[in-house]
Amino acid sequence: MLTSLTYGPRLREAKAMVAAVFLAAAPASAQEVTLLAMGDSLTQGYGLPEAEGFVPQMQDWLDARDAEVDLVNAGVSGDTTAGGLARVEWSLTDEVDGMIVALGGNDLLRGIDPAVSRANLRGILEVARGRDLPVLLVGLEATGNYGPDYKAAFDAMYPELAARFDTLYVENFLAPLAEDGDPATARRFLQADGIHPNARGVARIVEALGPRVLELAQAARAAGS
Numbered sequence: 001m002l003t004s005l006t007y008g009p010r011l012r013e014a015k016a017m018v019a020a021v022f023l024a025a026a027p028a029s030a031q032e033v034t035l036l037a038m039g040d041s042l043t044q045g046y047g048l049p050e051a052e053g054f055v056p057q058m059q060d061w062l063d064a065r066d067a068e069v070d071l072v073n074a075g076v077s078g079d080t081t082a083g084g085l086a087r088v089e090w091s092l093t094d095e096v097d098g099m100i101v102a103l104g105g106n107d108l109l110r111g112i113d114p115a116v117s118r119a120n121l122r123g124i125l126e127v128a129r130g131r132d133l134p135v136l137l138v139g140l141e142a143t144g145n146y147g148p149d150y151k152a153a154f155d156a157m158y159p160e161l162a163a164r165f166d167t168l169y170v171e172n173f174l175a176p177l178a179e180d181g182d183p184a185t186a187r188r189f190l191q192a193d194g195i196h197p198n199a200r201g202v203a204r205i206v207e208a209l210g211p212r213v214l215e216l217a218q219a220a221r222a223a224g225s
Helices: 002-025 054-064 081-091 105-110 114-130 148-165 183-189 199-224
Strands: 033-039 069-075 098-102 135-138 168-170
Touching (some): 033 054, 033 081, 033 199, 069 199, 098 114, 114 135, 114 148, 135 199
Parallel strands (some): 033 069, 033 098, 098 135, 135 168
């Protein structure tokens, strides 16, 4: 009896000491950051149930990695770079710590002069810079419908703006749909309209872009620390 009475408190003390050591050694939980995903129908999740769109699938991807990121869907179907510029000021609320910019698809579909699209994207990035917000700029690749000069100007605006504003950069939102770089293989990952990704296509895009979104979250934490 004497042994049990003496051993009990010591055991509790030992457990408490071990727990304290583990707590001290454990890394502090990452500060949650809010990222705004500004885009068009590709971001908004056009033609899909809400849970299968880009933002919800990316949120699930981030949550599975304990990323402590709140991703806000600011995708508007049909939006052009001009629309993004018109709403960026009020979209960037005080809670936003970083921004994904994925615009230009509708400019391309409408044949808008790439010089105009470039100026609009520049305006969006200037607003982000003015608020010291890190940005992930996601580009697109033009088809040859409007000729080689148009394609060259459109394709060039994303990397050039990314370099000018020192943003994180992804070359082509839709590139993950093409297996081994073959555009013909992308069809199975598109909806019937041949433009918007289906749920499987979105999953492929999320897997490809996810690491860059994590980088954006890290940059947002660094900027806010």
